Amino acid sequence: MDPQALTTAAEPAALADYLAGLPQPPPDHQHGPARSVREDAYQGHRIVITTTYEITVDGRPLPAHVGVSNDGEVHCHALPAYQVRSAVDIVRALIDNFPDDFPEADGDPGHGGHPGHGGHGEHGGG
């Protein structure tokens, strides 16, 4: 690493101009159900698995990029440090991490009370 190159690139104007010039994700890339594609090669065969998640919270579609990796674990791009066994767990994590997007429901001051989740054994991606 070259200290002089670092100092030059670190100038706020240089960094800002660089970032403003980066391609921005297309504005409508988040619409529709979250879709992820797994590809694998096995014994000379090509495997392609497309998984689609249709998720609602409180009846509203969840506009999050939920995907599944080849080992069947689920992650969401908005939460880069999360990769969990169940799509239910990733949605719970989204609710905890984005409190402004999921205002507390009436009469349910806590979390973990959502019905239909039997624990951590459920594989959303498998």
Add this chain to the structure above:
Amino acid sequence: MAVVRTDIITDTAARDAYVHGVNLLKRESTALSTTAFGIPGPPTVVHTYDLFVIWHHLAMTSPVPPGGDWMVRNGAHRGPVFLPWHRVMLGLLEANLQRVLGEPDFGLPYWDWSADGSLAAPQSARIWKPAWMGGQGRPITTGPFVFNAGDPNSFRVRIETAPDVTLRQVDRGLRRAFGRPTGSLTLPTAADLARTFDTRPPPTGDPDLATYDFTPWNAGSRGFRNQLEGFRGPGLHNQVHRWVGGDMGPASSPNDPVFFLHHCNVDRIWEGWMHRHGRSYRPGMTASPALRGHRIDDPIVSPLGPAATPRSTLDPTAVYSYDVLP
């Protein structure tokens, strides 16, 4: 002149300089507004510190290679470039802190989270005391980064990642929520870190940890990078983000100043690994073009241009070193 990066718990001068410098960068306006970065809403001046929030978000949403699947690996995470990219990012923040502080020999401090993870009550560790980073809350109410809506000079979160992975404007205090069940109940411990350096045969250790990374070069890979990033093994880097919670969860995690202390420690662990195994990196340039952006001589998503490649980051000793390596 190379600077020395020190432990923020023991080097209180570095701590005070860091806190002061962060608050200065939070108040320093750039010439560009939110509109220039495609952030919806009224055009609002973007401040220097918040450029790092935008950069982290954009590097995450840059599929690598262009046109690839950003869910598989991106310009900063889930692949070999994870450590080089964050090294460049820290270098640029450190240079900005040196500039606003007028202290060319300032070295970014690190937070040795594995030491705190071994405590009975990590949430009461010194790093969260008012003289360091302040504690948890929505928003936090102690320490140097407390929000006061009426004081334009107070620390505030202005740009964040939304669940749909777009950037949006906000004006609120910093949030932390330690040890939530949906995040992580615990921090990595000293024993977890020791495992990362244990290359003895199983069941004691894992000889693959002597190698930087392995095919398929993603969040499922064997090897040191993925162990430290935390998709394999005890969870290290990822686990710290999840344990701190709040603003450390989303892709806009540089919003929390503890982000840089955390990543400085991640970088220090990488240095500790290279001290044992040499300044080596994989994959090389013979790897598939589908890995463009992660191979040793590919440009990193950074303002340094094509000269900044993973190879160029492997030896940072002209820029900085650490007082102690793990």
